[in-house]
Amino acid sequence: MITREEEATLLARVVAGDHDAFAEVMRAHEDRVFSVCLRIVGDRERALDVTQETFLTVFRKASQFQGRSALGTWIYRIAVNRCYDDLRKAKRQRSDPLPDQSDPPDDAALDAVESAGLRPELRRALAALPPDFRAAVVLSDVEGFSMPEAAEALGVPVGTVKSRVFRGRRLLAEALGNQTAT
Amino acid sequence: MRERERELIAALAEGSLEDETEARALLEASPEARAEYQLQRHALEALSTASPTEMTDLERARLHGELWTRLRAEKAKTRSTVGIYGWSLAAAALFVVVGLAAVLGGGLLGGQGAATDTFEEIASGLSDTTAAAEMATEETQAGEEAEAFAAGDSESAAVTEEAQDYFEEEATRLRSDESLGRAADGGDEDSGCLERAELFDHEVVDVVGEDPAALVEGRYLAAVPAGAEIEPATPIHFVDSDTCELVYTAG
Numbered sequence: 001m002i003t004r005e006e007e008a009t010l011l012a013r014v015v016a017g018d019h020d021a022f023a024e025v026m027r028a029h030e031d032r033v034f035s036v037c038l039r040i041v042g043d044r045e046r047a048l049d050v051t052q053e054t055f056l057t058v059f060r061k062a063s064q065f066q067g068r069s070a071l072g073t074w075i076y077r078i079a080v081n082r083c084y085d086d087l088r089k090a091k092r093q094r095s096d097p098l099p100d101q102s103d104p105p106d107d108a109a110l111d112a113v114e115s116a117g118l119r120p121e122l123r124r125a126l127a128a129l130p131p132d133f134r135a136a137v138v139l140s141d142v143e144g145f146s147m148p149e150a151a152e153a154l155g156v157p158v159g160t161v162k163s164r165v166f167r168g169r170r171l172l173a174e175a176l177g178n179q180t181a182t
Numbered sequence: 183m184r185e186r187e188r189e190l191i192a193a194l195a196e197g198s199l200e201d202e203t204e205a206r207a208l209l210e211a212s213p214e215a216r217a218e219y220q221l222q223r224h225a226l227e228a229l230s231t232a233s234p235t236e237m238t239d240l241e242r243a244r245l246h247g248e249l250w251t252r253l254r255a256e257k258a259k260t261r262s263t264v265g266i267y268g269w270s271l272a273a274a275a276l277f278v279v280v281g282l283a284a285v286l287g288g289g290l291l292g293g294q295g296a297a298t299d300t301f302e303e304i305a306s307g308l309s310d311t312t313a314a315a316e317m318a319t320e321e322t323q324a325g326e327e328a329e330a331f332a333a334g335d336s337e338s339a340a341v342t343e344e345a346q347d348y349f350e351e352e353a354t355r356l357r358s359d360e361s362l363g364r365a366a367d368g369g370d371e372d373s374g375c376l377e378r379a380e381l382f383d384h385e386v387v388d389v390v391g392e393d394p395a396a397l398v399e400g401r402y403l404a405a406v407p408a409g410a411e412i413e414p415a416t417p418i419h420f421v422d423s424d425t426c427e428l429v430y431t432a433g
Contacts, residue, residue, distance in 0.1 A: 030245065035235045048241055052249050057424060059253065060399075064427045068378070078424045081401070117235040122228050141229045155426060156374040159185075166192050169225035170218070176228055 002028075007071035014062045026055055029072055032143070033079045038117070039138040040083040041090075042127050050086050054079040069152050076145075076153040080135050087131050125175035133168035140165045183214060191215055195222035341430050345398045352390045353418040353432030356404055376405050378426035381419055383408050390420070400424060 002010075013021035033054055038047035057078045065074055118126065126134055132154070139145040139153060140161070150165075151158040187208060194205040208215045237245065341349075376384050388404040401423040406416055420430045 026246075030242070031236060034237050034241075034245075038235050039232070044241070048237070048245060052245055052252075055245075055249055056252060057400075061422070061425050061427075064422065064425045064429070066427065074425065077426070081424050117233040119228075119231060122231065125228075137225075137229070141226060142232050151374075154374075155378065155423075160374070162189065162192070163185075166188050166222070169192075169195075170221045172228065173221040173224040176224065 002071075004067050004070065008065070008067040011062050011065045011071065014059065022059060025058065025071070025075075029075050030055070032072075033075060036076060036079055036138065036143055037083055039126070039142050040080070040131075040135055041086050042118075042123055046086055046090070050079070050082045053082045053085075057082065073149060073152040076139075077155055080139075080153055083135065084131055121176060125172050128175050129168055129171055133164050133171065136161050136164035137168040137172065141169070183218065187212075187215060188218075191219050192222055195219055195226055346430060348398050349390075349402075349420050349430045350432050352388075352404065352420070356388055356418055357412050357414055357416070357433075375403060375421060375423055375426040379419075379421045379428045381405055381421065381428065384419065385409075387412065387418075389423070402429065 010021050010025060014025060030051065034047055034051045037050040037054070038044060041047050041050060054075065058075055061078075065071065069077075126137070129137065135154060136150060139150040140147065145153065147158050147161055147165075151161045154161060156164075190199075190205040190208055193199045194202060194209075199205055209219055376382075376386065384405040385408045386403045386405050389401060390404055391398050391400050391402045403421045403423050405419045405421060406412055410416055412418070415433060418432045419428055420432070421427065422429050
């Protein structure tokens with residue numbers, strides 16, 4: 001288990017230009033970052049882009065890491081913020097009027113749904129949650145973050161995470177129930 | 183429903199209670215609690231069906247290749263040298279091709295290790311490639327560039343003068359904006375971030391930097407002491423919302 005001091009040293013090496021150190025940081029965290037991003041944005045292509053943006057930000061801001069939190073938590077905080085950026089961008093693009101928008105979802109869209117590792121109805125229900133509830137539920141119930149870890153990654157108090165998880169689960173269950181009934 | 187009751191119900195649904203007596207009694211006594219418990223269980227059961235997700239080798243190679251390309255391009259743009267940029271693109275393209283070839287041709291059996299080894303090999307071995315050797319004849323050595331592009335030079339280690347000017351302009355705007363609302367954005371999320379930046383008893387009055395045309399990248403919370411009037415002498419703190427680090431104080 002890497003200590004906080006070792007993490008700070010690793011980041012210092014990144015800042016000093018040690019590309020091996022940056023590769024080590026990526027290797028340690030890229031899979032989980034990708035998984036978190038995929039669950040939140042729901043699409044593999046976008047999740048890959050968001051993962052890339054996350055590590056770009058990690059690289060650019062490595063000098064700002066002061067070791068007050070675990071390095072992983074710091075990275076996941078950046079990842080969640082990048083996910084929020086992506087969701088805002090996707091929402092803006094959806095609200096733009098498009099011609100010929102009446103076609104039903106195509107095979108590529110369905111593939112994207114399946115590739116997020118979630119059953120279609122679950123993915124739809126999760127996608128319908130407000131982003132902050134979705135992120136809390138993903139971190140806690142899908143990725144297995146403890147409440148303190150999720151709180152740090154989301155930048156909110158533990159009580160807020162608990163509330164979001166509770167309300168997010170309720171909304172999710174209600175959405176799944178509605179899908180079953182229809 | 184009180185917070186304590188919600189926590190009990192959630193913990194019971196998760197199976198994390200050592201002693202379920204109190205929680206079970208709550209369900210027994212309250213139809214509302216029972217209904218809530220059912221919803222929590224339903225959601226948790228659905229979420230437990232999520233299958234593990236992993237990047238494919240191709241995705242991993244693409245992630246590393248594109249990341250490296252962008253990092254090199256940023257550094258090349260900083261130097262504002264067209265020749266180096268051109269060679270950077272050529273070397274980066276070579277990197278992506280070699281990376282994909284290594285992963286697809288021989289790295290698949292090695293799995294993740296192969297994909298990341300490729301990243302490291304190319305990141306550290308650029309000077310051995312033909313493109314890098316040719317680059318060495320250019321004004322800047324490829325090997326130095328491969329090491330130096332990630333360097334913590336003065337620009338990445340501290341707020342640049344450009345960024346300082348931007349924050350000062352934003353502070354001036356905030357001080358003159360009579361219609362400014364308090365706790366303008368974010369609520370809980372950003373107040374947690376201020377606390378991590380050790381700005382206790384402060385509040386967010388604005389969020390800056392989100393405009394693509396802004397001179398700084400990223401999203402910054404502008405914070406002042408809670409309840410304070412924003413006067414010419416009021417310090418305005420700018421906190422990076424990604425890292426929750428205080429990056430600049432104006433005034």
